[in-house]
Amino acid sequence: ExxxxxxxxxxxxxxxxxxSLKCEQHLGHxxxxxxxxxxxxxxxxxxxxxxxxxxxxNSVPSRFSPECPNSSHLFLHLHTLQPEDSALYLCASSxxxxxxxxxxxxxxxxxLSVL
Amino acid sequence: xxxxTQPNSMESNEEEPVHLPCNHSTxxxxxxxxxxxxxxxxxxxYVIHGLTSNVNNRMASLAIAEDRKSSTLILxxxxxxxxxxxxxxxxxxxxxxxxxxxxxxGQGTILTVHP
Numbered sequence: 410e411x412x413x414x415x416x417x418x419x420x421x422x423x424x425x426x427x428x429s430l431k432c433e434q435h436l437g438h439x440x441x442x443x444x445x446x447x448x449x450x451x452x453x454x455x456x457x458x459x460x461x462x463x464x465x466x467n468s469v470p471s472r473f474s475p476e477c478p479n480s481s482h483l484f485l486h487l488h489t490l491q492p493e494d495s496a497l498y499l500c501a502s503s504x505x506x507x508x509x510x511x512x513x514x515x516x517x518x519x520x521l522s523v524l
Numbered sequence: 525x526x527x528x529t530q531p532n533s534m535e536s537n538e539e540e541p542v543h544l545p546c547n548h549s550t551x552x553x554x555x556x557x558x559x560x561x562x563x564x565x566x567x568x569x570y571v572i573h574g575l576t577s578n579v580n581n582r583m584a585s586l587a588i589a590e591d592r593k594s595s596t597l598i599l600x601x602x603x604x605x606x607x608x609x610x611x612x613x614x615x616x617x618x619x620x621x622x623x624x625x626x627x628x629x630g631q632g633t634i635l636t637v638h639p
């Protein structure tokens with residue numbers, strides 16, 4: 410148990426569906442992240458939120474829409490996805506200080522399949 | 525972002541030490557060296573990190589070369605539960621002085637542990 414909980418663990422959706430991934434951290438951290446891990450590819454950073462403000466968006470298509478309503482919760486809203494979006498979506502959190510190299514705590518991920 | 529180079533795979537026997545190498549010749553002076561591991565169907569798990577000096581914790585040791593262009597993760601006595609993909613990552617900083625979890629993952633080293 411890392412203190413970062415992701416739901417659901419598995420999700421199957423059609424290309425016309427709208428769904429949301431949820432992440433909750435119980436660690437009191439001030440930064441949260443979404444990563445994508447496709448089969449046989451390295452993890453890719455998608456979005457970063459610091460104190461509920463989005464500070465990084467790595468050229469992610471608009472069919473992925475993040476939301477951070479408070480420092481403990483992070484959502485990834487999905488709509489009109491493509492089969493190539495099938496992947497493991499990982500949430501992480503950390504406590505950031507200027508100039509520090511703090512570690513990240515990852516959730517177990519949501520395995521998404523787009524049909 | 526500075527890159528790391530790791531062997532694709534390594535093998536070890538149970539109860540023996542394992543030395544996992546990583547080259548990072550373009551590391552900058554403020555980059556921290558992080559190691560994470562990922563077991564099947566789980567998110568990455570923090571192992572250890574350091575800046576210049578060697579580091580020890582309950583999981584492993586990190587030996588950092590004097591010029592910081594390479595490092596070695598040491599598992600003192602491998603167990604079957606240590607079989608995982610091990611990632612060596614440089615934790616960079618954004619312009620504001622905080623790093624916001626800018627972990628750029630590579631392919632990692634697949635460690636196989638034989639009974």
